[in-house]
Amino acid sequence: MNREKINQLIAELKKDTNWIERFNQLDKEYTDKVIDIIANHELYRYEVLDKLYQGAYILKSEIDSADIENMTADELTTKIGEWLKINAEQGKQYGKLMKDIYNHFKKSGTKIQSFYDEVEDRMTAYIDRNTNFDKFYKRIHTLSQKFIHMAVGLQMNMLGHDGTIVKTFEQLIELKEIAKKKIANETDEQVTELLKNFKSKHKDRKYKKIFDYKDMIKEAQSNGYEKYRQGATDHIILKHPNSNKCVTIPAKKLKFGLMMQIQKQIQDNKVA
Incomplete structure (x- = not known):
């Protein structure tokens, strides 16, 4: 297609659609693109963390279902040590996986930022000397801010896990303190009550x-x-x-x- 035909096509488009109408169309188009990028990042995060989460939930379930009230002080201490070791390894794995997630997050964020320039470039054919440039660039800026708010609102900035690994660690530290009291006085009814309250408090969904x-x-x-x-x-x-x-x-x-x-x-x- 030669230049003359291109200019003619642009002129016909401008006749049928003013810049505000066209901007509204692009607003809808790029809003959908942003949502897809955010959702794809979420899916990527799911995939990367899936195996880790599987282990984290299995560990949490094992702790919650353990018959800790009827364990001896030595048995409980040994078991807590095993659980803490697994939890620590999961924490290390998570740290490594977060690098991949953060890199994907940066790429996704860069793509969303590029939409600002894309919209501006695609609007060029609809801008002339009669255009209200203050209004035009205000719309461009507002659209850019909208993309940022969408990313935050849809929790794209929530990069990592849901806290299961950290909560499990805190749960085990609390249980370790109870185990110390059990060692000091294994027959103490207060320790038995503490263990019951512990299980009730940390009963998971x-x-x-x-x-x-x-x-x-x-x-x-x-x-x-x-x-x-x-x-x-x-x-x-x-x-x-x-x-x-x-x-x-x-x-x-x-x-x-x-x-x-x-x-x-x-x-x-x-x-x-």
């Missing part, structure tokens, strides 16, 4: 085995979430009307760790 993503969508909806958007790639985004927080569910069979992560996120994100 009971998660369901939901491997089918369609059933996970139903689980989210039963907790008040509403479908927000079907992504361009294979994911579904649901949003809670009260908290305005989202949950991203990949449209595929869910792995164990991922299944547990999403269920926890469903519960956590419905709270404003």
Whole structure:
């Protein structure tokens, strides 16, 4: 296509669409792109952390179900040592995986930032000497800020885990202190009561085995979430009307760790 035809096409486009109408179209187009990038980052985070989460939840379940009230002081101390060793290894693994997640986060953020220039470039054909440039650049700036708020609102900045590894460590340190009292006086009724209270305090949520993503969508909806958007790639985004927080569910069979992560996120994100 020669230059004359290109100019003619641009002129026809400008006749049919003024810059405000075109900007509104691009606003919608790039808003959808930002949502997809955020969702894809969430899916990447899920995949990277899946195996780690599987081990973290298994450890948490083992601690919660252990018959600590009926263990001797030595048995309890030995068991706590084993659990702490596993927890420490999980912490190291998490530190390594976070590098990958952070690098992906930076790439995703850079792509979102580039949309500012893309919109400006694509608007060039609709700008002439009669355009209100103050209004135009205000819209550009507002759109850029909107992308940032979306990324924060959809929790793209929440890079890592949900705190399970740290909470388990704190739980074990608390249990270790109780074990010390048990060693000092193994028959002390107060220690037995402390152990019972400990188990009650750290009783974890009971998660369901939901491997089918369609059933996970139903689980989210039963907790008040509403479908927000079907992504361009294979994911579904649901949003809670009260908290305005989202949950991203990949449209595929869910792995164990991922299944547990999403269920926890469903519960956590419905709270404003």
